[in-house]
Amino acid sequence: MSQKVLLNATAINIILHRLACQLIENHNDFSNTVIIGLQPRGKYLAKRLAKMLTEAYKIKNLQLGALDITFYRDDFRRGEKILEANTTEIDFIVENKKVVFVDDVLYTGRSIRAALTAIQSFGRPNEIELLTLIDRRFSRHLPIQPNYRGRQVDAINEEKVKVHWQENEGEDVVYLVNN
Amino acid sequence: MSELSVNHLLGIKYLQEKDIQLIFETADHFKEVINRPIKKVPSLRDITIANLFFENSTRTKLSFELAEKRLSADVINFSAGQSSVKKGETLIDTVNNILSMKVDMVVMRHPNPGASVFLSKYVKANIINAGDGTHEHPTQALLDSYSIREKLGDVAGKKVVIIGDILHSRVALSNIFALKLQGAHVMVCGPKTLLPKYIDQLGVKVETNLRKALNWCDVANMLRVQNERMAISYFPSTREYTQQFGINKELLNSLDKDITIMHPGPINRGVEITSDVADSKQAIILDQVQNGVAIRMAIIYLLASKIKQ
Numbered sequence: 001m002s003q004k005v006l007l008n009a010t011a012i013n014i015i016l017h018r019l020a021c022q023l024i025e026n027h028n029d030f031s032n033t034v035i036i037g038l039q040p041r042g043k044y045l046a047k048r049l050a051k052m053l054t055e056a057y058k059i060k061n062l063q064l065g066a067l068d069i070t071f072y073r074d075d076f077r078r079g080e081k082i083l084e085a086n087t088t089e090i091d092f093i094v095e096n097k098k099v100v101f102v103d104d105v106l107y108t109g110r111s112i113r114a115a116l117t118a119i120q121s122f123g124r125p126n127e128i129e130l131l132t133l134i135d136r137r138f139s140r141h142l143p144i145q146p147n148y149r150g151r152q153v154d155a156i157n158e159e160k161v162k163v164h165w166q167e168n169e170g171e172d173v174v175y176l177v178n179n
Numbered sequence: 180m181s182e183l184s185v186n187h188l189l190g191i192k193y194l195q196e197k198d199i200q201l202i203f204e205t206a207d208h209f210k211e212v213i214n215r216p217i218k219k220v221p222s223l224r225d226i227t228i229a230n231l232f233f234e235n236s237t238r239t240k241l242s243f244e245l246a247e248k249r250l251s252a253d254v255i256n257f258s259a260g261q262s263s264v265k266k267g268e269t270l271i272d273t274v275n276n277i278l279s280m281k282v283d284m285v286v287m288r289h290p291n292p293g294a295s296v297f298l299s300k301y302v303k304a305n306i307i308n309a310g311d312g313t314h315e316h317p318t319q320a321l322l323d324s325y326s327i328r329e330k331l332g333d334v335a336g337k338k339v340v341i342i343g344d345i346l347h348s349r350v351a352l353s354n355i356f357a358l359k360l361q362g363a364h365v366m367v368c369g370p371k372t373l374l375p376k377y378i379d380q381l382g383v384k385v386e387t388n389l390r391k392a393l394n395w396c397d398v399a400n401m402l403r404v405q406n407e408r409m410a411i412s413y414f415p416s417t418r419e420y421t422q423q424f425g426i427n428k429e430l431l432n433s434l435d436k437d438i439t440i441m442h443p444g445p446i447n448r449g450v451e452i453t454s455d456v457a458d459s460k461q462a463i464i465l466d467q468v469q470n471g472v473a474i475r476m477a478i479i480y481l482l483a484s485k486i487k488q
Contacts, residue, residue: 071212071220071250077484085208093216121217 006134006161007151007174015150019131020052022148023100030059032126033098038115039068039086042103044165045133049102065090067101069114095123104163106132109144134161134174183481187299187306190315191356199361203325205477206470213249213472223252226483229277231287232309233259233294238444238468239309239318243286246475252483255282270294274302283486284479287311292349305482313347313408319443320353322474324361326467327398330439335362340392342368342424343402343451346375347409350443351402355381368392369424372413373404389424393434400441401426401451417450427453437461444468 007015027033030053037046043066053059070085101115112130119125133150139157153176155161160177164170183198212220228247232240240256247254257277268276274285284305287295292314299306310316324334331337339358345351345367358365359382366384367374379385386392393399404420414420431438440452440462448454456462 068208070208071222071480073222076222077486083484085205087208088211117221121212121215121219123216 003175003177006176009172012172034063035100036065036067038103046102069118072114072118093123094125099125099128101130105134105161107136109140109142112144189295189308191317191353196360202477206473209476210473221251223250227253227282228284229255229282231257233289242471271301315353316349319350320357322471324357326470338364338396339398340366340396341400344373344404346373347405398439428455
């Protein structure tokens with residue numbers, strides 16, 4: 001197994017600032033916008049962005065949630081791997097809100113498909129946008145594209161993109177792993 | 180996350196401690212789901228479940244049906260009263276006929292102990308025991324333990340007394356197995372005639388004095404006297420039973436601590452429990468019912484995940 005660093009901590013920080021600014025451009029003071037991290041890995045990015053928006057860009061009363069999509073996935077009983085559920089933390093209704101889904105890597109688009117179904121349990125949003133740190137091109141199974149992307153990556157199917165966060169793995173870094 | 184060690188839920192006897200923890204963790208997620216504005220998930224949209232009730236039930240049947248529907252499974256219901264069982268069809272034939280209509284999972288309540296174990300050996304479907312005679316009622320025991328965990332934080336180390344008609348109770352037996360597996364201390368309390376002869380061999384304390392039992396415990400699980408299963412008289416009169424083994428507010432207030440009161444239902448108000456206790460803050464009877472749906476969703480989901488495509 002070999003791995004290559006795609007983004008280091010400095011690069012990630014610059015990208016996060018850019019993504020935060022792009023969000024502000026479209027959502028102003030976030031009074032009608034909610035940010036929802038997709039479990040399990042999108043939560044870290046969502047939290048980081050929310051922290052940056054609150055501290056560096058002085059956005060007040062930002063609403064942040066975490067959505068688990070396990071029970072909405074389309075591969076239940078289809079793989080060897082047992083699907084592990086995570087907690088959903090959404091203590092608000094998304095009716096008529098602008099929702100921004102946040103995930104670390106966009107690959108086949110199937111998780112996003114599941115998330116689009118899952119969010120309906122919390123109301124009918126006005127619109128839904130997608131933000132991903134890494135967009136793996138040419139690997140989509142569904143017609144889904146991000147509105148905000150950190151970095152576009154061309155990776156073949158055998159390769160994996162791993163995102164590590166300071167809070168969880170002790171470092172901010174994105175690896176391209178070759179098995 | 181691992182998977183369940185069993186393909187059927189026939190009784191707590193066949194489960195391991197880690198199975199119970201997995202069911203509880205999964206139920207936590209489903210409890211969040213059933214408190215959403217829209218309480219349904221699409222996980223089991225390609226699974227069909229038959230609910231076979233050869234014995235009366237209100238709570239359990241509704242709870243299973245709701246759990247199945249909230250998981251988006253297709254559901255068919257069957258009650259023995261209106262069926263060909265009366266015309267002499269055997270259990271295996273009845274079930275195999277239903278399964279040939281492409282049913283994946285069977286939830287069964289039956290008056291004969293061991294009926295679900297028997298069925299699991301002869302038919303190709305995942306079986307969930309919803310109560311088999313006086314033997315086991317595993318989903319009830321799991322939701323009882325889950326409710327204790329929710330109220331007191333943990334089951335391990337807690338003192339639980341099961342009070343009433345232990346002899347005819349499948350709830351008692353499943354609860355004893357489940358609580359022991361999780362490291363709780365268990366006592367049974369009731370009139371000697373309604374305590375099975377060798378019950379102490381299951382590792383439970385036996386007590387015939389209600390006040391002593393209540394002073395010992397953290398949780399009291401009250402059982403109904405199952406008159407329909409009694410061919411002979413086990414105690415002189417209902418009034419005398421109530422005087423010795425019924426709990427009331429006065430009795431609870433005279434204890435030096437607040438204990439948690441549980442009841443699997445149906446309640447006979449004024450017999451084993453008075454209304455002021457059943458409706459008090461100490462009673463978690465309605466929480467048990469709500470948790471029942473989440474627990475059954477978890478069990479069905481976990482068993483369904485083992486059905487291969």
